[in-house]
Amino acid sequence: YQCYDNGTADAVSQQLADFRRRHPRPIGVWTKLTGDPIDIRDIVSLNTDIFNNKHHFLLMSHFDRERIPERVVHAKGIGAFGYYEVTNDVSKYISADVFNGIGKRTPIVGRFSTASQNLGGTDLRREFKGVSLKFYTRQGNLDLICLNIPILMKDPIDFLSFAHASRRNPQTSIFDNTMRWDFTTLRPQFLQIFLWLNSDLGIPDGYRKMNTFPVHTYEVYNKHGETFYVKFNFRTEIGLFNLTSAQALAIGADDPDYYNRDLYNAIAAGDYPAWRLEMDILTKDDLTRIDYDPFDLTRQWKRGTYRTVTAGRLVFNRHVDNNFKDAEQTAFNPDNLVPGIVGPPDAVFKARRIFYLDTQNYRLGVNHVNSRINAPLYDRNYNRDGMPPVRNNMKDAPNYYPNSFNGPMPYVDEARPTERLFIMENAAVDLQPMSEFYNTVVDTDAHRQRMADNLAASLEGVSQDIEKKALKLLTLVDIDLGTRVTQALKVAKAAAMIPLRERYNRRAQCLSMS
Numbered sequence: 001y002q003c004y005d006n007g008t009a010d011a012v013s014q015q016l017a018d019f020r021r022r023h024p025r026p027i028g029v030w031t032k033l034t035g036d037p038i039d040i041r042d043i044v045s046l047n048t049d050i051f052n053n054k055h056h057f058l059l060m061s062h063f064d065r066e067r068i069p070e071r072v073v074h075a076k077g078i079g080a081f082g083y084y085e086v087t088n089d090v091s092k093y094i095s096a097d098v099f100n101g102i103g104k105r106t107p108i109v110g111r112f113s114t115a116s117q118n119l120g121g122t123d124l125r126r127e128f129k130g131v132s133l134k135f136y137t138r139q140g141n142l143d144l145i146c147l148n149i150p151i152l153m154k155d156p157i158d159f160l161s162f163a164h165a166s167r168r169n170p171q172t173s174i175f176d177n178t179m180r181w182d183f184t185t186l187r188p189q190f191l192q193i194f195l196w197l198n199s200d201l202g203i204p205d206g207y208r209k210m211n212t213f214p215v216h217t218y219e220v221y222n223k224h225g226e227t228f229y230v231k232f233n234f235r236t237e238i239g240l241f242n243l244t245s246a247q248a249l250a251i252g253a254d255d256p257d258y259y260n261r262d263l264y265n266a267i268a269a270g271d272y273p274a275w276r277l278e279m280d281i282l283t284k285d286d287l288t289r290i291d292y293d294p295f296d297l298t299r300q301w302k303r304g305t306y307r308t309v310t311a312g313r314l315v316f317n318r319h320v321d322n323n324f325k326d327a328e329q330t331a332f333n334p335d336n337l338v339p340g341i342v343g344p345p346d347a348v349f350k351a352r353r354i355f356y357l358d359t360q361n362y363r364l365g366v367n368h369v370n371s372r373i374n375a376p377l378y379d380r381n382y383n384r385d386g387m388p389p390v391r392n393n394m395k396d397a398p399n400y401y402p403n404s405f406n407g408p409m410p411y412v413d414e415a416r417p418t419e420r421l422f423i424m425e426n427a428a429v430d431l432q433p434m435s436e437f438y439n440t441v442v443d444t445d446a447h448r449q450r451m452a453d454n455l456a457a458s459l460e461g462v463s464q465d466i467e468k469k470a471l472k473l474l475t476l477v478d479i480d481l482g483t484r485v486t487q488a489l490k491v492a493k494a495a496a497m498i499p500l501r502e503r504y505n506r507r508a509q510c511l512s513m514s
């Protein structure tokens with residue numbers, strides 16, 4: 001990292017000083033929103049007639065309206081610009097332009113987020129981290145929306161309750177583990193997420209140091225119309241690094257924006273965050289051979305049943321110009337796909353195809369695709385009007401189709417498969433992937449103990465009946481897991497007998513010693 005004039009290596013705290021360095025003089029005359037210059041006598045409102053001070057009125061009436069709804073999930077985040085570079089020939093599997101032509105670079109905007117925090121929350125809680133990618137390809141925008149954990153859920157109708165139960169109690173407005181465990185024991189398909197989040201992988205040491213996955217299995221095709229089934233996996237080039245609960249607690253107490261700061265500083269220092277894109281691939285024939293459902297989001301593909309190819313590199317090398325313009329207003333939508341990618345056939349994806357657009361029409365308005373950050377490189381359409389922004393509203397072009405006046409015409413994608421895969425999904429909950437996770441990914445005794453301690457901590461204060469069900473469920477996954485959590489919970493409960501204030505004092509002492 002470079003060292004700044006205040007002796008720190010923190011580009012975040014230097015941002016304003018950097019601005020002044022680039023602009024040694026004021027950047028211009030201050031104007032009202034309407035462009036007329038502001039007289040210095042109007043910047044004081046004392047002893048003046050407020051109704052005749054247009055400047056005061058414009059200032060405040062805009063301020064009064066400056067909040068838009070935050071995202072219902074993943075509200076807290078940070079944006080960055082970068083590019084995707086093709087490093088390997090994957091044309092055998094996928095015809096999408098963005099993945100073809102070694103050396104080709106496609107501009108991207110990314111947004112890094114934490115799943116359950118409101119705007120202004122902490123980066124350091126055990127919850128999903130998101131990486132949303134918008135590729136501005138020559139065939140339209142491709143959005144790949146990723147999580148740092150490669151599994152999720154089965155039935156999309158449970159998403160609302162999962163999101164609600166993972167967040168604040170509507171009465172106390174405090175994160176509530178009773179809600180969380182109650183929901184998890186009633187919908188055990190979500191237990192696996194909880195296991196991942198309470199393992200060592202649960203709190204990455206910043207966005208740069210984690211892998212990230214769109215999770216679904218995408219149906220794709222090559223230029224000959226042959227179909228393949230692909231999982232896209234972005235693997236961090238810097239390596240995987242995670243924080244323990246104690247480290248996260250200490251850092252979070254000092255800097256709840258630790259992840260955002262780390263990303264911003266790394267880009268400022270030219271230490272660009274980068275990921276390698278790997279594609280795990282199954283053929284149509286493979287589907288008839290394998291003995292598991294490759295479209296089930298609650299399980300990973302079995303080793304040895306698929307091939308993996310490297311496709312390219314994702315690099316973030318530029319800060320956004322302005323976080324509201326380029327991150328808050330971005331509308332990532334998993335349904336933004338391009339020729340060569342049909343999309344995943346599972347029920348969760350089908351639901352996502354609808355609900356992202358729905359929430360963005362509410363959050364940003366029906367013309368959000370027209371804002372600079374969301375607009376594709378090229379588009380011609382028959383949509384018109386609506387609440388701004390409307391860009392050029394297609395000027396004088398015909399606004400209906402078909403027409404005889406040379407409005408935009410559809411094209412023919414010769415390679416696009418005529419048939420789509422239709423899958424029937426099994427609603428049964430399978431504890432086997434959870435047991436496998438506990439016995440393989442969680443690969444050491446010490447790791448299992450840390451995970452049990454974290455799970456026990458999440459059970460502290462949970463009502464008795466729910467606690468009993470949770471321990472039973474964990475024991476069904478693995479007897480060793482159930483036993484460890486039961487033991488760890490006894491210890492945690494003994495500690496909880498100590499009055500709250502005393503506990504905080506002790507914790508503070510521990511932190512000051514660590």
Ligand code: HEM
Nearest residue numbers: 071074111130131132145146147156159214215332351359
């Ligand atoms: C039924 C399933 C799901 C539903 C209904 C759902 C719904 C949503 C909604 C409504 C948003 C807010 C979007 C916005 O306001 O712009 C969102 C954001 C997000 N979702 Fe999902 N989601 C689902 C599953 C998933 C899955 C499978 C992933 C990843 C593999 C995912 C990753 C994310 C991420 C990273 C964001 C933040 C997007 C951003 O940065 O703007 N979600 N989700």
